[in-house]
Amino acid sequence: MFEIKGLSVNYGGIEAVRDISFSVEEGSIVTLIGANGAGKSTTLRTIAGLVKPRSGKITFMGEDITGKDPAFIVGKGITLVPEGRRIFPDLTVYENLRIGAYLRKDRIDDDIEWVFSLFPRLRERSWQYGGTLSGGEQQMLAVGRALMSRPKLMMMDEPSLGLAPLVVRDIFSIIRTIRDKGVTILLVEQNANMALQTADMAYVMETGSITLSGKGRDLIADDSVRKAYLGK
Amino acid sequence: MAGFFHQNLSYFLSGISVGGQYALIAIGYTMVYGILRLINFAHGDVFMCAGLVMVYLSASLPFAVSVPLVLVFTVALGFLIERVAYKPLRSAPRMSVMISAIGVSYLLQNAALYFTGGLAKVYPEIPFLSRSVVIWDASTRVVTLVTPFLTVILVVLLTLLIKHTKIGMAMRAVSRDFETSQLMGIKINRVISITFMIGSFLAAVASLLYFTNYASVTPTSGSMPGLKAFVAAVFGGIGSIPGAVIGAFIIGICENIIKGGATIFGIPGSGWTTFSDAFTFAFLIVILVVKPTGLFGEKAVDKV
Ligand SMILES: Nc1ncnc2c1ncn2[C@@H]1O[C@H](COP(=O)(O)OP(=O)(O)OP(=O)(O)O)[C@@H](O)[C@H]1O
Ligand SMILES: [Mg+2]
Numbered sequence: 001m002f003e004i005k006g007l008s009v010n011y012g013g014i015e016a017v018r019d020i021s022f023s024v025e026e027g028s029i030v031t032l033i034g035a036n037g038a039g040k041s042t043t044l045r046t047i048a049g050l051v052k053p054r055s056g057k058i059t060f061m062g063e064d065i066t067g068k069d070p071a072f073i074v075g076k077g078i079t080l081v082p083e084g085r086r087i088f089p090d091l092t093v094y095e096n097l098r099i100g101a102y103l104r105k106d107r108i109d110d111d112i113e114w115v116f117s118l119f120p121r122l123r124e125r126s127w128q129y130g131g132t133l134s135g136g137e138q139q140m141l142a143v144g145r146a147l148m149s150r151p152k153l154m155m156m157d158e159p160s161l162g163l164a165p166l167v168v169r170d171i172f173s174i175i176r177t178i179r180d181k182g183v184t185i186l187l188v189e190q191n192a193n194m195a196l197q198t199a200d201m202a203y204v205m206e207t208g209s210i211t212l213s214g215k216g217r218d219l220i221a222d223d224s225v226r227k228a229y230l231g232k
Numbered sequence: 233m234a235g236f237f238h239q240n241l242s243y244f245l246s247g248i249s250v251g252g253q254y255a256l257i258a259i260g261y262t263m264v265y266g267i268l269r270l271i272n273f274a275h276g277d278v279f280m281c282a283g284l285v286m287v288y289l290s291a292s293l294p295f296a297v298s299v300p301l302v303l304v305f306t307v308a309l310g311f312l313i314e315r316v317a318y319k320p321l322r323s324a325p326r327m328s329v330m331i332s333a334i335g336v337s338y339l340l341q342n343a344a345l346y347f348t349g350g351l352a353k354v355y356p357e358i359p360f361l362s363r364s365v366v367i368w369d370a371s372t373r374v375v376t377l378v379t380p381f382l383t384v385i386l387v388v389l390l391t392l393l394i395k396h397t398k399i400g401m402a403m404r405a406v407s408r409d410f411e412t413s414q415l416m417g418i419k420i421n422r423v424i425s426i427t428f429m430i431g432s433f434l435a436a437v438a439s440l441l442y443f444t445n446y447a448s449v450t451p452t453s454g455s456m457p458g459l460k461a462f463v464a465a466v467f468g469g470i471g472s473i474p475g476a477v478i479g480a481f482i483i484g485i486c487e488n489i490i491k492g493g494a495t496i497f498g499i500p501g502s503g504w505t506t507f508s509d510a511f512t513f514a515f516l517i518v519i520l521v522v523k524p525t526g527l528f529g530e531k532a533v534d535k536v
Contacts, residue, residue: 050411074417086412088405099405102398103417149417 001026001184002153007056009039009046016042018208019056024153024201029175029185031195031216033229034205040188041083043205044155047186048080049073060153075103077152081159083188085142089131093122096130096141100148108148115144118174136167143174147183154178155186160194172198192229196220204229242370243492244485249376249445251484252383256438257461258468258476259390260310260431266471267407267427269326273333274313276458277340278432282306282439283355283449284344290356299358303436310432311425319421344451352450355443362444375444380481382441386434387477394473403427407471456509460487463516469529478527483512 002024009017017039024030032040045051047058049070058066065073088096097115101108116123119140125133133141139159146154156175160168172194179185189195196202199216204225212225219225257279264272285305289298317336321329361375394400406413406423413420442457443449461476464483468475491508519526 048415050414070414071417071419074415080415082412082415086409086415088408088412090408091401091404095401099401099416099418102402145416 001061002186003059004043004047005057005059007043007046007058008054009042009051010054011042016208017046017053020205020208020210022203022210022213024184024186026184027179027182028200029179029187029198030201030203031187031189031199032203032205033189033192033195035228036190037207038205039208040205041157044080044157044186044188047073047078047155071103074149077150079146079149079151079154081142081146081154081156083157083161085135085138087130087133087138087141087145089129091130092127093130093133093141094126096145097122097148100145101150103149111148111150115147118147118177119144136163139163139167139171140174143171143178147178151183153184153186155188157188158190159187160189160191168194192225193220196225240489240492241368242372243488245367245370245372245376246445247485247488248481249379249441249484250488251481252379253438253442254457254461254464254484255383255477255480256386256434256441257457258464258480259387259434259473261462262465262468262470262473262476263427263431265465267403267424268318268329270318270329270333271462272431273330274317274336274340275431275435276454276461277337277344278306278309278313278454279435279439279442279458280344280449280451280454281309281340282436283443283453284348284353286440286443287353287355287449288347295356295358299440302440303433306432306436306439307429310428310435314425314428319424341451341454348449348451350451352448355447355449358440358444361441373445375441379441382437383477386437387473390430390434390473399423399426460512463512466516467519467526469526472526472528475526475528483515486515487511 005021007020034040046053049068052067097112121137122140159171175185187195196216196219202216202219203210204212260275264270282302286302289301313336317332318329321332363374365374402418402423406420410420460483464479465476468479487508490511
């Protein structure tokens with residue numbers, strides 16, 4: 001459903017992403033792992049339309065969406081849960097969810113109910129300001145906010161960053177639940193172990209290029225991956 | 233106290249009135265700052281242009297037409313300035329945008345100079361607003377009484393807009409985080425345009441009230457009220473709308489009491505009159521030293 005071909009992205013003179021190609025099957029969980037500065041966030045931000053690529057082509061459901069602006073991309077059904085959560089601190093939890101549905105014209109009550117059933121803690125805190133939530137709660141809110149746009153493809157940039165192991169497990173189980181609801185997932189992670197266990201398909205990025213790809217379970221067994229990303 | 237109040241009643245009244253006018257201008261400064269972190273130096277001149285356009289339009293059109301036209305013109309002017317002078321600089325350093333704002337300010341003043349030939353233009357007497365009234369043996373004009381009420385109504389409406397509508401929510405989001413707002417599908421340029429249009433609309437309303445009191449418009453008529461409204465916005469904590477409104481009323485009232493020649497610190501009468509403008513700026517310096525973030529200012533979180 002989603003395909004990238006020969007994508008390159010520059011920041012000024014620096015080439016952050018170099019001629020990468022990959023695809024995402026509908027209904028799967030695909031992960032992109034790699035060291036700091038490999039270009040993972042840049043890739044997601046380019047897909048979301050925040051950064052314009054230098055060259056390459058991004059296709060979603062048969063449509064060329066390369067270089068379109070973010071509002072167009074969200075409207076097409078691609079959403080990004082950004083690195084560092086980026087909750088709106090002076091909007092309430094409820095407003096943060098509503099703003100996730102900014103482009104939608106239909107009723108959103110059922111979706112809010114769904115998000116609250118995924119994350120019951122958000123329901124208890126719906127009138128609290130986003131900025132007063134704990135890190136884990138903010139991550140839940142960031143995921144919930146992204147779901148409010150009714151995405152077909154949800155991209156997540158390091159959702160486990162800075163969270164306690166138990167919360168990380170919760171987040172990953174929620175990711176599977178969301179996939180089971182029919183949302184395709186593109187996941188960037190530092191936590192390679194969890195990511196590879198969860199993903200159907202995985203790509204490894206190194207200094208702007210994709211160097212390895214395969215089924216999540218196969219890569220866990222791969223020696224070079226074990227050394228570089230699993231610390232074994 | 234009651235005696236002091238009664239004695240200075242007419243100055244209190246004009247203080248509240250001028251304060252309301254400053255408040256309407258100050259909201260434009262504070263909202264634009266809130267969303268772009270830009271001090272829009274041209275805002276006072278937009279206010280002056282609204283006054284000048286009213287002079288020209290009312291010469292040939294009835295008030296029922298010229299007043300709405302002035303509002304429309306000013307909103308369009310605010311929109312245009314943002315599009316032409318600030319939007320192209322969205323990713324430029326903030327100093328460049330600031331310089332662009334100063335440029336626009338001079339441009340508007342020069343355009344006004346060209347059209348007026350540098351002569352003070354007599355502001356029309358808007359029938360209802362210019363009428364005289366006497367309350368508690370202080371004589372004043374209807375505009376003095378109308379201003380504070382109109383200001384409060386507009387501020388309440390604006391607050392409702394920001395707190396309870398979708399566009400208001402988008403404004404709050406954009407003022408915090410451009411990028412994440414874009415990820416929500418918000419078109420930030422549209423939100424910024426709307427912010428400028430609201431600010432300009434309120435400045436146009438302020439110009440109708442203010443120039444009815446002051447009777448003439450010159451190319452530099454916007455500087456002083458613009459500056460004072462800016463001080464009010466800083467006093468209230470720039471970025472905060474209630475702050476700007478409260479700051480504006482305080483400055484308006486203090487300035488007029490001083491002008492009115494009340495006995496202050498045992499120095500009677502007209503001894504202070506000449507210092508009424510200096511007061512505002514002395515006040516600004518004191519605020520910046522004592523509480524740089526103003527009454528309701530957010531802590532110095534710089535936007536990245
Ligand atoms: N706005 C920017 N301007 C200039 N260079 C940038 C910018 N954003 C990222 N880069 C550079 O691009 C490269 C890739 O960055 P990116 O954020 O995509 O890495 P990443 O794989 O997400 O890393 P991490 O795991 O640390 O989040 C880095 O070298 C980074 O310094
Ligand atoms: Mg990253």
